[in-house]
Amino acid sequence: MFKKKSVNSEEFIFYIDLVTGFLKKKNLIKSISTFMKEKANFITQTSYGLLIFQKEDNPVTFYDEDNFESFETVLNEKWETRETERSLFENGLFEILAYIFRKSRDARKDYRIIIISDTPSKLSDDYHNALYDLLLKAKKFDTFIDVIRVGDQKFYDDDVKLKVVTSETHGGVLYCNEVKSFLNILTSLVQSRSEFNVVHPESDNQILDEDKIFYEKLAVDLISLDPDDEEKCDICEKEVCPICTAYSDEIHKCFNCNAKYHACCAADYSISNNIGFKHLFRCSQCDTLLKLDEDYVDMIYEEEHGEEVEQHIEYEEIIDSAVEEDIPEFQTIDESTYNDEDQKISIGEGLLSPGILKSPPSLKNIQQESPPPKKVRVGGFFGQEIDVKSIESNENLLSSATETIISEAEGSTQVKEKISITKLKPPRRSTIKLCKICGFTLRGTSNCPKCGFKN
Numbered sequence: 001m002f003k004k005k006s007v008n009s010e011e012f013i014f015y016i017d018l019v020t021g022f023l024k025k026k027n028l029i030k031s032i033s034t035f036m037k038e039k040a041n042f043i044t045q046t047s048y049g050l051l052i053f054q055k056e057d058n059p060v061t062f063y064d065e066d067n068f069e070s071f072e073t074v075l076n077e078k079w080e081t082r083e084t085e086r087s088l089f090e091n092g093l094f095e096i097l098a099y100i101f102r103k104s105r106d107a108r109k110d111y112r113i114i115i116i117s118d119t120p121s122k123l124s125d126d127y128h129n130a131l132y133d134l135l136l137k138a139k140k141f142d143t144f145i146d147v148i149r150v151g152d153q154k155f156y157d158d159d160v161k162l163k164v165v166t167s168e169t170h171g172g173v174l175y176c177n178e179v180k181s182f183l184n185i186l187t188s189l190v191q192s193r194s195e196f197n198v199v200h201p202e203s204d205n206q207i208l209d210e211d212k213i214f215y216e217k218l219a220v221d222l223i224s225l226d227p228d229d230e231e232k233c234d235i236c237e238k239e240v241c242p243i244c245t246a247y248s249d250e251i252h253k254c255f256n257c258n259a260k261y262h263a264c265c266a267a268d269y270s271i272s273n274n275i276g277f278k279h280l281f282r283c284s285q286c287d288t289l290l291k292l293d294e295d296y297v298d299m300i301y302e303e304e305h306g307e308e309v310e311q312h313i314e315y316e317e318i319i320d321s322a323v324e325e326d327i328p329e330f331q332t333i334d335e336s337t338y339n340d341e342d343q344k345i346s347i348g349e350g351l352l353s354p355g356i357l358k359s360p361p362s363l364k365n366i367q368q369e370s371p372p373p374k375k376v377r378v379g380g381f382f383g384q385e386i387d388v389k390s391i392e393s394n395e396n397l398l399s400s401a402t403e404t405i406i407s408e409a410e411g412s413t414q415v416k417e418k419i420s421i422t423k424l425k426p427p428r429r430s431t432i433k434l435c436k437i438c439g440f441t442l443r444g445t446s447n448c449p450k451c452g453f454k455n
Contacts, residue, residue: 009109
């Protein structure tokens with residue numbers, strides 16, 4: 001049996017979205033060089049990529065490189081012809097995420113996108129909404145996005161948007177207001193994300209049904225064996241499938257690592273180890289995203305679990321039928337003429353232990369006593385005391401405002417106009433201050449307890 005391999009490789013992709021001259025080319029190249037040298041001290045396999053837009057929205061990219069010379073060459077050649085009129089923040093992420101999705105077919109790794117930006121994007125909200133939909137998929141492919149916003153401004157128009165993009169992918173937004181601090185900020189991202197004990201919410205692992213076609217397009221089929229390949233399944237380690245015991249169950253393999261699967265063994269493995277759809281799974285040897293025929297997997301699933309599902313459905317149908325046939329609708333009953341013997345009803349005959357229940361009287365005949373009025377004091381201990389009357393019906397609860405009776409003195413009352421709860425104002429909250437370097441929340445101090453920066 002296969003043992004799942006841990007992800008022990010990373011690819012850092014630098015997205016240079018610099019429009020102004022705040023950060024110079026020389027400083028940028030030197031900082032990236034220092035970053036790569038420090039990263040070389042880690043044991044993880046690391047490669048690098050770069051994206052920088054040229055004028056007329058032409059992107060220059062390279063991926064999966066392991067030497068600094070490629071960075072230096074591209075930045076020296078393309079720096080003067082880069083886009084300097086506007087930010088193309090969303091377009092750059094579209095390009096990078098498309099590469100990550102394609103690459104994820106073959107193998108899994110941690111993708112670290114570091115965006116170095118100095119200007120908010122002016123693209124419409126449609127771009128951001130489309131990007132957000134891709135981000136929800138990207139974090140399932142071990143993608144982390146960090147943004148370094150360089151510039152001398154204190155606030156930017158897209159601060160909220162950047163925090164949404166980074167938080168959805170377990171990254172962060174770092175602000176660099178001084179050029180000399182850029183190197184320290186960049187090298188703070190050297191440490192691998194996999195080394196942090198990040199607890200992902202259960203909702204992060206959910207895949208929406210409407211994304212099914214997206215994942216099917218990414219996945220690839222198993223391929224036929226070569227003539228010289230051994231016909232032995234790597235899951236069951238047998239030539240004949242132990243599930244169907246049929247010699248006609250041919251063995252196919254993963255195109256990337258040659259892991260071999262019986263059709264039944266692959267379907268059974270996919271049912272237990274899928275990515276959200278029973279016919280889509282990752283190769284248990286190399287993590288390539290694979291797909292099987294959906295109808296075939298459903299057939300295998302029904303053969304294994306069909307009896308349990310049918311019993312559950314049949315059980316629910318019998319319960320529903322028993323309730324509909326044996327239980328009459330509630331009727332108004334005069335309690336004075338109520339006869340225990342006449343109102344005996346048998347529930348679930350032949351299914352459950354026979355129960356003898358009495359038909360309850362109509363709820364309309366039950367007189368509900370109005371609860372005593374609730375008293376609240378507005379304006380502190382010495383404020384006015386208000387009696388809140390209960391509302392007689394639930395239907396009036398949504399359409400009526402709260403009627404209040406203000407008691408000014410004992411024995412005398414004064415009725416006030418109805419007050420809508422939508423006019424009530426929430427209490428004022430204290431201003432939240434964030435660290436300019438790491439974004440950590442500061443409470444009652446100007447020195448960041450996380451990075452030590454004095455704000």
